[in-house]
Amino acid sequence: MFSARLKAIAQPVLADIENHPFVRGIQAGAVPAAALMVYVEQDTCFLDAFAKVYAGALSKCTTKDQMRFFEEQIRYTLNDEAGAHQILCDIAGQKLSDHQHAKQRPITYLYNEHLFNALRTGDLIDLIAAMLPCPWTYTEISQQIVDGAAPDNPFLPWIEFYQPQPGQIDGSMVKTLFGMVDELAIGLSEERQHEIEQRFLRSCELEYEFWEQAYYQKDWKYKN
Numbered sequence: 460m461f462s463a464r465l466k467a468i469a470q471p472v473l474a475d476i477e478n479h480p481f482v483r484g485i486q487a488g489a490v491p492a493a494a495l496m497v498y499v500e501q502d503t504c505f506l507d508a509f510a511k512v513y514a515g516a517l518s519k520c521t522t523k524d525q526m527r528f529f530e531e532q533i534r535y536t537l538n539d540e541a542g543a544h545q546i547l548c549d550i551a552g553q554k555l556s557d558h559q560h561a562k563q564r565p566i567t568y569l570y571n572e573h574l575f576n577a578l579r580t581g582d583l584i585d586l587i588a589a590m591l592p593c594p595w596t597y598t599e600i601s602q603q604i605v606d607g608a609a610p611d612n613p614f615l616p617w618i619e620f621y622q623p624q625p626g627q628i629d630g631s632m633v634k635t636l637f638g639m640v641d642e643l644a645i646g647l648s649e650e651r652q653h654e655i656e657q658r659f660l661r662s663c664e665l666e667y668e669f670w671e672q673a674y675y676q677k678d679w680k681y682k683n
């Protein structure tokens with residue numbers, strides 16, 4: 460299966476994500492408030508772009524079922540994922556509405572442009588491959604770190620938010636997306652498959668860099 464190939468090539472970066480100090484901090488129940496707020500601000504920019512890219516995926520669909528699936532993801536991204544941000548703001552003692560109008564920092568810009576590039580230059584499979592690391596790495600992280608988290612860990616609601624539970628959208632949707640990729644990969648040349656793998660792997664690396672950007676509060680050097 461092509462999806463197994465994608466998961467296999469991403470194992471080293473997935474391990475680095477799971478060991479990132481931000482992610483380890485979530486598991487330990489302590490992340491600096493400033494890092495949390497950079498994360499929330501940048502993730503707001505990211506999810507706005509992600510919803511638009513989902514709309515682009517919808518425009519590339521060939522069946523009603525595929526269209527309904529993406530329509531559901533757009534609603535989830537626009538309406539429900541701010542719930543995860545609210546949890547982080549509560550932990551940091553901050554008001555969510557004060558952190559929803561930030562400008563894109565470099566990695567957010569790069570990640571968003573990477574997605575828009577897949578939308579402009581790729582087929583549906585290219586776009587799904589570029590989008591999949593977003594839900595996939597969070598599902599993997601939440602499964603990995605929930606075991607070591609203490610019952611009074613303030614991040615538990617955030618970890619549970621991304622847990623692949625029956626009826627919860629992020630778990631089953633990852634399976635659906637990998638299933639779509641497997642179907643769409645049938646008959647593609649080795650060269651095309653390699654291109655698609657690159658889009659997937661780049662997004663995994665950008666997921667890592669997104670944690671890095673927030674934890675170390677990285678920003679543009681020159682601003683006006």
Ligand SMILES: Cc1ncc(CN)c(N)n1
Binds near residue numbers: 502540593666669
């Ligand atoms: C950058 C990023 N990647 C993934 C997710 C989880 N959907 C997120 N909210 N933000």
